[in-house]
Amino acid sequence: MKGSLLLISSVILLTDVLSGCPPKCLCNRFLKTVDCRNQGLVEVPSHLPAETQILLLSNNRIQKISQSAFVDTLALKILDLSNNSITGLLPGTFKELQHLQILNLTKNFIEYVDNKTFSSLSRLKELDLSSNNILSMPGTLGKNTGNITLLSMKHNKLQKVDRLLLESLPNLKVVLFKGNFWQCNCQVFGLKLWLESFLYRGGISDSIICSAPDHRKGKDLLRIPYELYGICPPTASDVHQANALHYTSEHKSSPKLAHHNEHGGDSSRSHCEPKPKPRPVSLRHAIATVVITGVVCGIVCLMMLAAAVYGCAYAAITAKYHREKNSSGKEKRSLEEKESFERSLA
Template sequence: MLARGSGPEQRTRLAVQWRQISWIACWIALCAVEALPACPFSCKCDSRSLEVDCSGLGLTMVPPDLPAATRTLLLLNNKLSALPSWAFANLSSLQRLDLSNNFLDQLPRSIFGDLTNLTELQLRNNSIRTLDRDLLQHSPLLRHLDLSINGLAQLPAGLFDGLPALRSLSLRSNRLQNLDRLTFEPLASLQLLQVGDNPWECDCNLRDFKHWMEWFSYRGGRLDQLACTLPKELRGKDMRVVPMEMFNYCSQLEDENSSAGLDIPGPPCTKASPEPAKPKPGAEPEPEPSTACPQKQRYRPVSVRRAIGTVIIAGVVCGIVCIMMVVAAAYGCIYASLMAKYHRELKKRQPLMGDPEGEHEDQKQISSVA
């Protein structure tokens, strides 16, 4: 009887325990569902790699409900033209951000302020014209940066000061004409630099960057072709193979600028100077200070100046040789005419009948003349 009575009590006890376990399991499941990040509408999310792919959706703004644990965010091939400063707030785990092929023209100063773990940033094929020097100061782990195919005309000093881990940098197809060496010196880990397809002016402003390129290549860095656009003498040539003698005139410019800084500054030089006031009748016109802008001296590269000097020296040598040839020809003509005259006189002096003694004497005279 005890064995039979213990059955219902045991089943009741098991049922109560099962209900408790079920409630606990449901509570854990609900908590897990709430803890899982929600995927933005129309985007594709991978829970394993924590990647959010919102590319090619025609987005005009960044989705506001991005999961905080996102590591990779793809926003390429959209219609983003402006980004608010809080677009990537609270995404401290983000490591890779791709904003390529959009219509961005400028970036707020603090837009990447929360991306402290960012290692790759793609901004290829946008319309970015300027960059703030503090734009990347909060991303010290950045390794790959692509700024190609934009409208950058210059890079602010200090832009790369907080990027000691940067390994690859692309500046291709922009509007860069020169670069400052100090901007790139903090990049101690840089291995690849792309600067092609820019309108480079290979003048004094690019001389120091040429020194840095030589040092970068010497330590094993890879650099594509930096083809000169100006001056015409260097058009199409790689800046790295241009000899340093081409920039000797830069020291002359520096000396002139330093000496000019000691002069008393005069009125600003303007191309369109105001018309002088008409003098009063009967009064002598007062001399007016010259307001004409002095024409800036154009320095020619050393190769051009050496070529001109070579042409002048060659012309002088050729002229001397021609004069010597003319003198030699005149001397030959005079000598030939004298000899012909002598032979004519000698024939006149010969007797009608042969005289062996006279002929012998004449031969002696001819040999002595020769």
């Protein structure tokens, strides 16, 4: 990517500058590029050319991005905001960028990502959030972000990632996790399952190295057996939700009880404990089982084939032996009869 940016810069320096180009920026009418890198900017320049498709703002001192920063650049496809001082992103920051495909936010100080920040980017394909201070990721990046093929979250302060976030990105091909503070406890169960399935389907990812607990520190998440995780204890919200569902089902199944409660009758509600989730099947174990079963079946088939060949050979040899024995016996009897006949004539 650095080589591409260097090439763009070289071409920009050799071409004419557009009229109305922001100060400290270089604009190119042919590449539809605005290069404002390394200029010490503290905000996104205003009055950008409307036809701009590539906007390079890396290596500046931008801290905040207003919701109107990109109202003039509706055709923008590539936006590079890397290596700035951005601490947060407002939900409507990129709402005007309907054609944006690549968004680079690496090397900033972002701590929180709202689930509506990228929701309007229906054509976004690459989102790079690496090297920030992100503590947690939302359950989804928005209903219109299903076209993302690359998501980088490496080198942040993440301890876990919700499986729902990854499942909401059906076209994801590359996902990067390394350099975070992963808590390899029962709460990463879903992430482990998703990652195994993702890699099995041909996806590309780096390794998730555990930071805690201590006895798993430095270990690869995918190499820790499921049996060592155990079942997560139910939280207070889980118990409350389970009780509410149980109480609702009782009312639906027993109209008399519901009528009695409506008239102030006291009834004791049983507190149902949430049932432990069934242990997920290990994809690798399933594949190993299929392979072993196939090998065993193959060996059995070979043994049966060998037995059949041996039986046929034995039967052929036995039949040949009996034929030879019978033919020799007949010859001997005919010779004896001939001799006796000759003696009788004599």
